[in-house]
Each structure stands twice: as C-alpha cells, then as structure tokens.
Amino acid sequence: MTSHTTTLIGTPDEDPDNPLLDAALAAAARGWPVFPLVPGGKAPEVRDWERRATTDPDRIRRCWTHGPYNIGLATGPAGLVVVDLDAAKPGDVRPAGTDLDGVAHGSEVLAMLANDSGNTLPPTRTVATPSGGLHLYFTAPAELEYRNTQGRLGWHIDTRAHGGYVVAAGSVVHGRTYQVTEDLPVVDLPAWLAERLRPAPSRPPVPPARLQAPGKRGRYLAAAIAAEVARVEGAASGERNGALYMAAQNLGQLVAGGELTEQEVRDVLMHAAAGYIAVNPSRIFKAEGTITSGLRAGARRPRKVAA
Structure with missing residues (x-):
C-alpha cells in the first residue's frame, strides 16, 4: 500500500462476507487513512505505516482480500485526536497523592478532570475496545500539530494524534470486536482539552x-x-x-x-x-x-x- 489520502468511497458495503474489508472501507469513506494490522492483533503488519496509510478503495480491497487484517487508523493524517480511556487492571497502583480511591476507569478520571475545571465533555463518536476501554474521537485543532501523550491528562488516559494510530472499529482481538457504541458525528476537541494537550513550543536550535x-x-x-x-x-x-x-x-x-x-x-x-x-x-x-x-x-x- 502507498500513501493516498484524497480518494473517498461512496459505498462502504462492498462484501458482506468480509466484515474487516467493509470496516476498513467505512473508515476510509470518512477520509480516515487506514493500514493493515496483524490478524487478530494490534501491531502494524507493514513498516512506515503512517506514510502508507490510505483511503484508496482499490488498495484497501487488494489488501483486505489478501488476509483478515485488523485495521489501523492513522490519527494524524486523519486529522483526529483520539482520547484512549483504559480500564484499571487488578494490581494497578494508583498515582500517589491523588484522590482516586474506588476509581476503576480512565473515563471516571476524565469526568473528574472536567468537573474540577468547570467544563463538560461533549458527546462524540465512541468506540469500545475488547479490554473494556473507550476511544473518544475528536477533530484535531488545525493550527497546531498535536501528538501522542501518555498519562498527561490523568491516570489511564492516553491520546493518539500525529505519530500514532488506533485500532479501528470492526477489528477483532481475542475473538472480541472493537464496536462503535456512540455513532455520533466527530466533534472538535474541546478547548479545555486542547489547551491541556497543547504541544510545547520547541526552541530553535542554537549552535554552541x-x-x-x-x-x-x-x-x-x-x-x-x-x-x-x-x-x-x-x-x-x-x-x-x-x-x-x-x-x-x-x-x-x-x-x-x-x-x-x-x-x-x-x-x-x-x-x-x-x-x-x-x-x-x-x-x-x-x-x-x-x-x-x-x-x-x-x-x-x-x-x-x-x-
């Protein structure tokens, strides 16, 4: 697969017997470049996946009729910031100095963060992961290049943007499917989250x-x-x-x-x-x-x- 992010697809329902192909085409129809992940897993099947991610339906058909690949969605080229909320696992240690007793999910932490700052979290497209997590899809602000973060917003909250990807809806891991739970329009990343995730300005190189x-x-x-x-x-x-x-x-x-x-x-x-x-x-x-x-x-x- 080579990079091609401009061709959109009118009808994603190409093959009812190949749901992974259908899901890949459906994501591409939204203008979201996709690439293959290993069958049944979350790792890229190809190198240089961000550059090779595509919305070209012909390339997608050729790829996903070759094997039952899961679907990687390149968030940066898609213009997305995806907030990844994970469920706590047995034995997870909560960060010291935080009031997280009884908190068992990143969604609770995000709700606390919104409440403490007097903000709200708008409804948006949401995908449930097989491990009990949630992916909240937002349109990335256009003026800055947002990148991945790990724990920057809080415990069990990561984000995926430029340089990152998410496993797209329709993919299957351990026999369980990534499922859309809120089939809503993708809304803009809220200003209060955009500010917290704002990339730090880089200083221009100063030679010795x-x-x-x-x-x-x-x-x-x-x-x-x-x-x-x-x-x-x-x-x-x-x-x-x-x-x-x-x-x-x-x-x-x-x-x-x-x-x-x-x-x-x-x-x-x-x-x-x-x-x-x-x-x-x-x-x-x-x-x-x-x-x-x-x-x-x-x-x-x-x-x-x-x-």
Whole structure:
C-alpha cells in the first residue's frame, strides 16, 4: 500500500462476507487513512505505516482480500485526536497523592478532570475496545500539530494524534470486536482539552558559540555537529532512538577530546530531537538517557581536531 489520502468511497458495503474489508472501507469513506494490522492483533503488519496509510478503495480491497487484517487508523493524517480511556487492571497502583480511591476507569478520571475545571465533555463518536476501554474521537485543532501523550491528562488516559494510530472499529482481538457504541458525528476537541494537550513550543536550535569561530577547526566542528543533527532529524519512526545514540556517541568522542563540552552536545541533540519528544515527558527522559549512554560510549574513543 502507498500513501493516498484524497480518494473517498461512496459505498462502504462492498462484501458482506468480509466484515474487516467493509470496516476498513467505512473508515476510509470518512477520509480516515487506514493500514493493515496483524490478524487478530494490534501491531502494524507493514513498516512506515503512517506514510502508507490510505483511503484508496482499490488498495484497501487488494489488501483486505489478501488476509483478515485488523485495521489501523492513522490519527494524524486523519486529522483526529483520539482520547484512549483504559480500564484499571487488578494490581494497578494508583498515582500517589491523588484522590482516586474506588476509581476503576480512565473515563471516571476524565469526568473528574472536567468537573474540577468547570467544563463538560461533549458527546462524540465512541468506540469500545475488547479490554473494556473507550476511544473518544475528536477533530484535531488545525493550527497546531498535536501528538501522542501518555498519562498527561490523568491516570489511564492516553491520546493518539500525529505519530500514532488506533485500532479501528470492526477489528477483532481475542475473538472480541472493537464496536462503535456512540455513532455520533466527530466533534472538535474541546478547548479545555486542547489547551491541556497543547504541544510545547520547541526552541530553535542554537549552535554552541565556539562552532561559530572562523578557521579550519571551527568549520570541522560545525560540519560534525550538522551531520549528527541531520542524522537525528532525518531518522524514521522506529529508528530515532538509535540515531540519537549514534549521534551522541560520535560527538561524545569530541567531548572526550576536549573539542566540545558535554552541555553543548546535549543542547544541540535535544534541539534536534525536539520535534518528536516535546509533548511527551516520557520521551524526553528517554532521549536524555540515550544521549547519556551515547556520550559514555564515545568517551572511550577521544577525538581531537587538527589545528
């Protein structure tokens, strides 16, 4: 499948004997690009799924007549923010310092959040998951690129937007189906939720001052930094952590050789990675740890620049 997100479908009921195909076509008919998930599961069947997600009915038919694939819905290209509300599992530990005694579902946490802030949650398209969760569909604000979050709104509440996907209605996991429980128009993400999920502004990259110095040494260091920044910024989804580690390792050799400071390298690489970590604290911590590991590895092979 290749990317094609403009063709819409008039009649989704193509094959009553292939409900997964019908469900994939129905999602695409709404302008929501889809891609195949492993049969009976939630993992992508294809690589680079966000780019390959499609609304082209011919491509969808060819794919879903080839196998009983579940349906991934690429939320970013679909212009959606999906709020994922999970049910608590036995043994789940509630966050310390919160008044969540007796709370057993993310929907309760979201209702408490709305009530405490004096807001309401408008009815919208809702899909029930086989594990007892709920997916609330909202239209994403147009002015910003919203991305995935994990726990940012509260306990057992995640969101899926750019860079993410949800398992679409009609998919089957462990013999149970993702079912539409509220077949309503998708409404705009409420302003109070949009504000809480607003992406953090990224700071423009600021090159270390010493890299602006003239001469052969300055040009070499500037080129070395630029190459590693390009490595991080150009990494595909699934390869970003490895690219960040390699960049930190390579520049760590220059740190060990006294050509750069550790803080200069950290600043430059965190700026380079800001596009995919800025709105997710867990990703920020992971990126910082990856840079630390790369710097340590690079320190084993100090490198100096010839004068």
